Amino acid sequence: MAKVLIIGAGVAGASAALALDEAGWDVVVVDKARRPGGRCATRRLSVDPASPWFDYGAQYFTARDPAFRVRVERDLASRVLARWSPAVCMAEQGRNGWQLTASPDDRERLIGPDGLNHWVRYLFEQADIDVRCGQGVRRLQRTTQGWRADLGEHGYFNADAVVLTAPAVQAATLLGDYAGALPALANADDALSPCHSLVVAAPALAECQAIFVKDGPLSWCADNSHKAGQTRTNARLWTLHAGPEFSAARLEDTPESIAATLTREFADITGLQARQMRLVRTHRWRYARPGPAATALDMRCQAALNDRLVLAGDWLAGGRVEGAWLSGAAAAAQLG
Template identity: 35%
Template sequence: MMDVAIVGAGIAGIACARRLAGAGLVPVLFDKGRGIGGRVATRRADGLQFDHGAQYVTVRGDAFAAVLDAAETREAVARWQDGSGRGRWVGTPGMSSLAKALAQGLEVRQRAEVTALRPDEGAWMLRVRDAWHRAARVVVTVPAPQVAGLLGADHPLVAPLAAVGFAPSLTLMAALSAPAPFVTRCDPDDPLSWIAQDSSKPGRPASDAVAWVAQASAAFSRRHLEDDPDDIAAAMLPLLCDRLGTAPDRAVHAAAHRWRYAHVTAPLGQPCLAAADGTLCLAGDWCLGPRVEAAWTSGTAAADTLLERMP
């Protein structure tokens, strides 16, 4: 039987696992994806790469600052001078590098989607594909709207999640053989609320084309959320080219990604949720706010809660 099973290998899950491992437990992370880090992600295609989820990391507290300092020492992160004058960190050579560095030494089972959880004589059973696994404790770090699908709508921890709100985000990854007029552009009222010259980040691979990431506004994203990815890219590329002052035929690559639960708009307001018996915790950025640091803080809090309630 596993000490602790953690559902989701995003930043919250990794933070939880690190704290538990430091306390002498052996956590196991399960993630449905082929990569780890959740929205701290990097997509590679045609010799290009794009940070198509979280664009950068900011720091407010000393604890997370120490995490980034250690990652910088290992050359997994660097400061991004994007002209904003703000302290922004990025993974190097891609945002996913941060997650990989933080997860080093942990047991992560990828392409292992947990599709059901059920209590079992003081422990928990997890279904992964057609097999069941047993764990003494479980931490769930999936987006709040997905928790009911694992625990059941009538579980006591599900009801408080109704107050948590999310906004979707559609992301365009494009490479253009045209001059770059700026590094970043942020306009919440524009259909493309965020545009970043991704290739301006430190450690990015050299290319003849400029790599851009454009993230659509919540309104645009909701309107096109169920569109085919190719149709999303076709709709967003002309908008990007218009903002860059160039023509769509200068694009040498264009692809889109759909983030259904991208931005927390109404957080839970507490670091984590825990069952009364201390064997189950819920965590994620949705507990505290739409920041990577919030995910780390929440995952760490979930680990501390389990440790405090262990016999």
């Protein structure tokens, strides 16, 4: 049985793994993180499995592609996905400060009732895929037989084929000189832009559970306690995401200074007092969402087929969870 190594246990890795497993490959997935999910990142407040959770990466996703919809319908039926219908508002700067206006839409928003990360883990588990977390690839080298991945203290892994789903900059680093053979990596630095993410305990708002912010350091605020399946708690957990310009300009700022700016703006937008908020978590996503180069790419995946290497990931497919899924599926189709 031919062996394929999938680097990255995010949505693209899951999609590729399921399709290649189905096609009869011997599939092994490695990820440098402690658990699968990648940017579909969920944490609980404490180790108590009943404690409230929050999504601090992807917030929800949409599904339009017919093939992706088949997966989504199945997972909705299994209740590992749910529909989320928050009251959505738009925050805009007016003459007298921030204005919050209802911004209703009929978009179907999909979430994991126990967080988006739970869904990605389910994808691997239900197909019994061999996922090895805490194993980062340091170097990927072409050999006469196929590929050799240097896993540091975990030794070497030899495979007939590789699907590489790491963000572009990280993929280029792993490949070294070989990256020059893959045009998609030519502008790797601009493929994904950063995002500062913050989680604060703060009261619920009567009129909205999700806020799109126009022209501010913030771009998105969401009340996690409103997501399906959440237990009601006094401490509502809001996820706040900064916009790409602010995140890039303040990339190296301290978490404290980022938190101060974003919570102040959240308070200004919502009318909440600073004393009503408690900082729970800060996170800097260095590679978060498609940057200028990714928009131009939109090729789903890029293969060096003679060498049985395929690059995949959201940055090759317009970004977002759906893009990542379609990219992983396209990569699997390339290997056949």
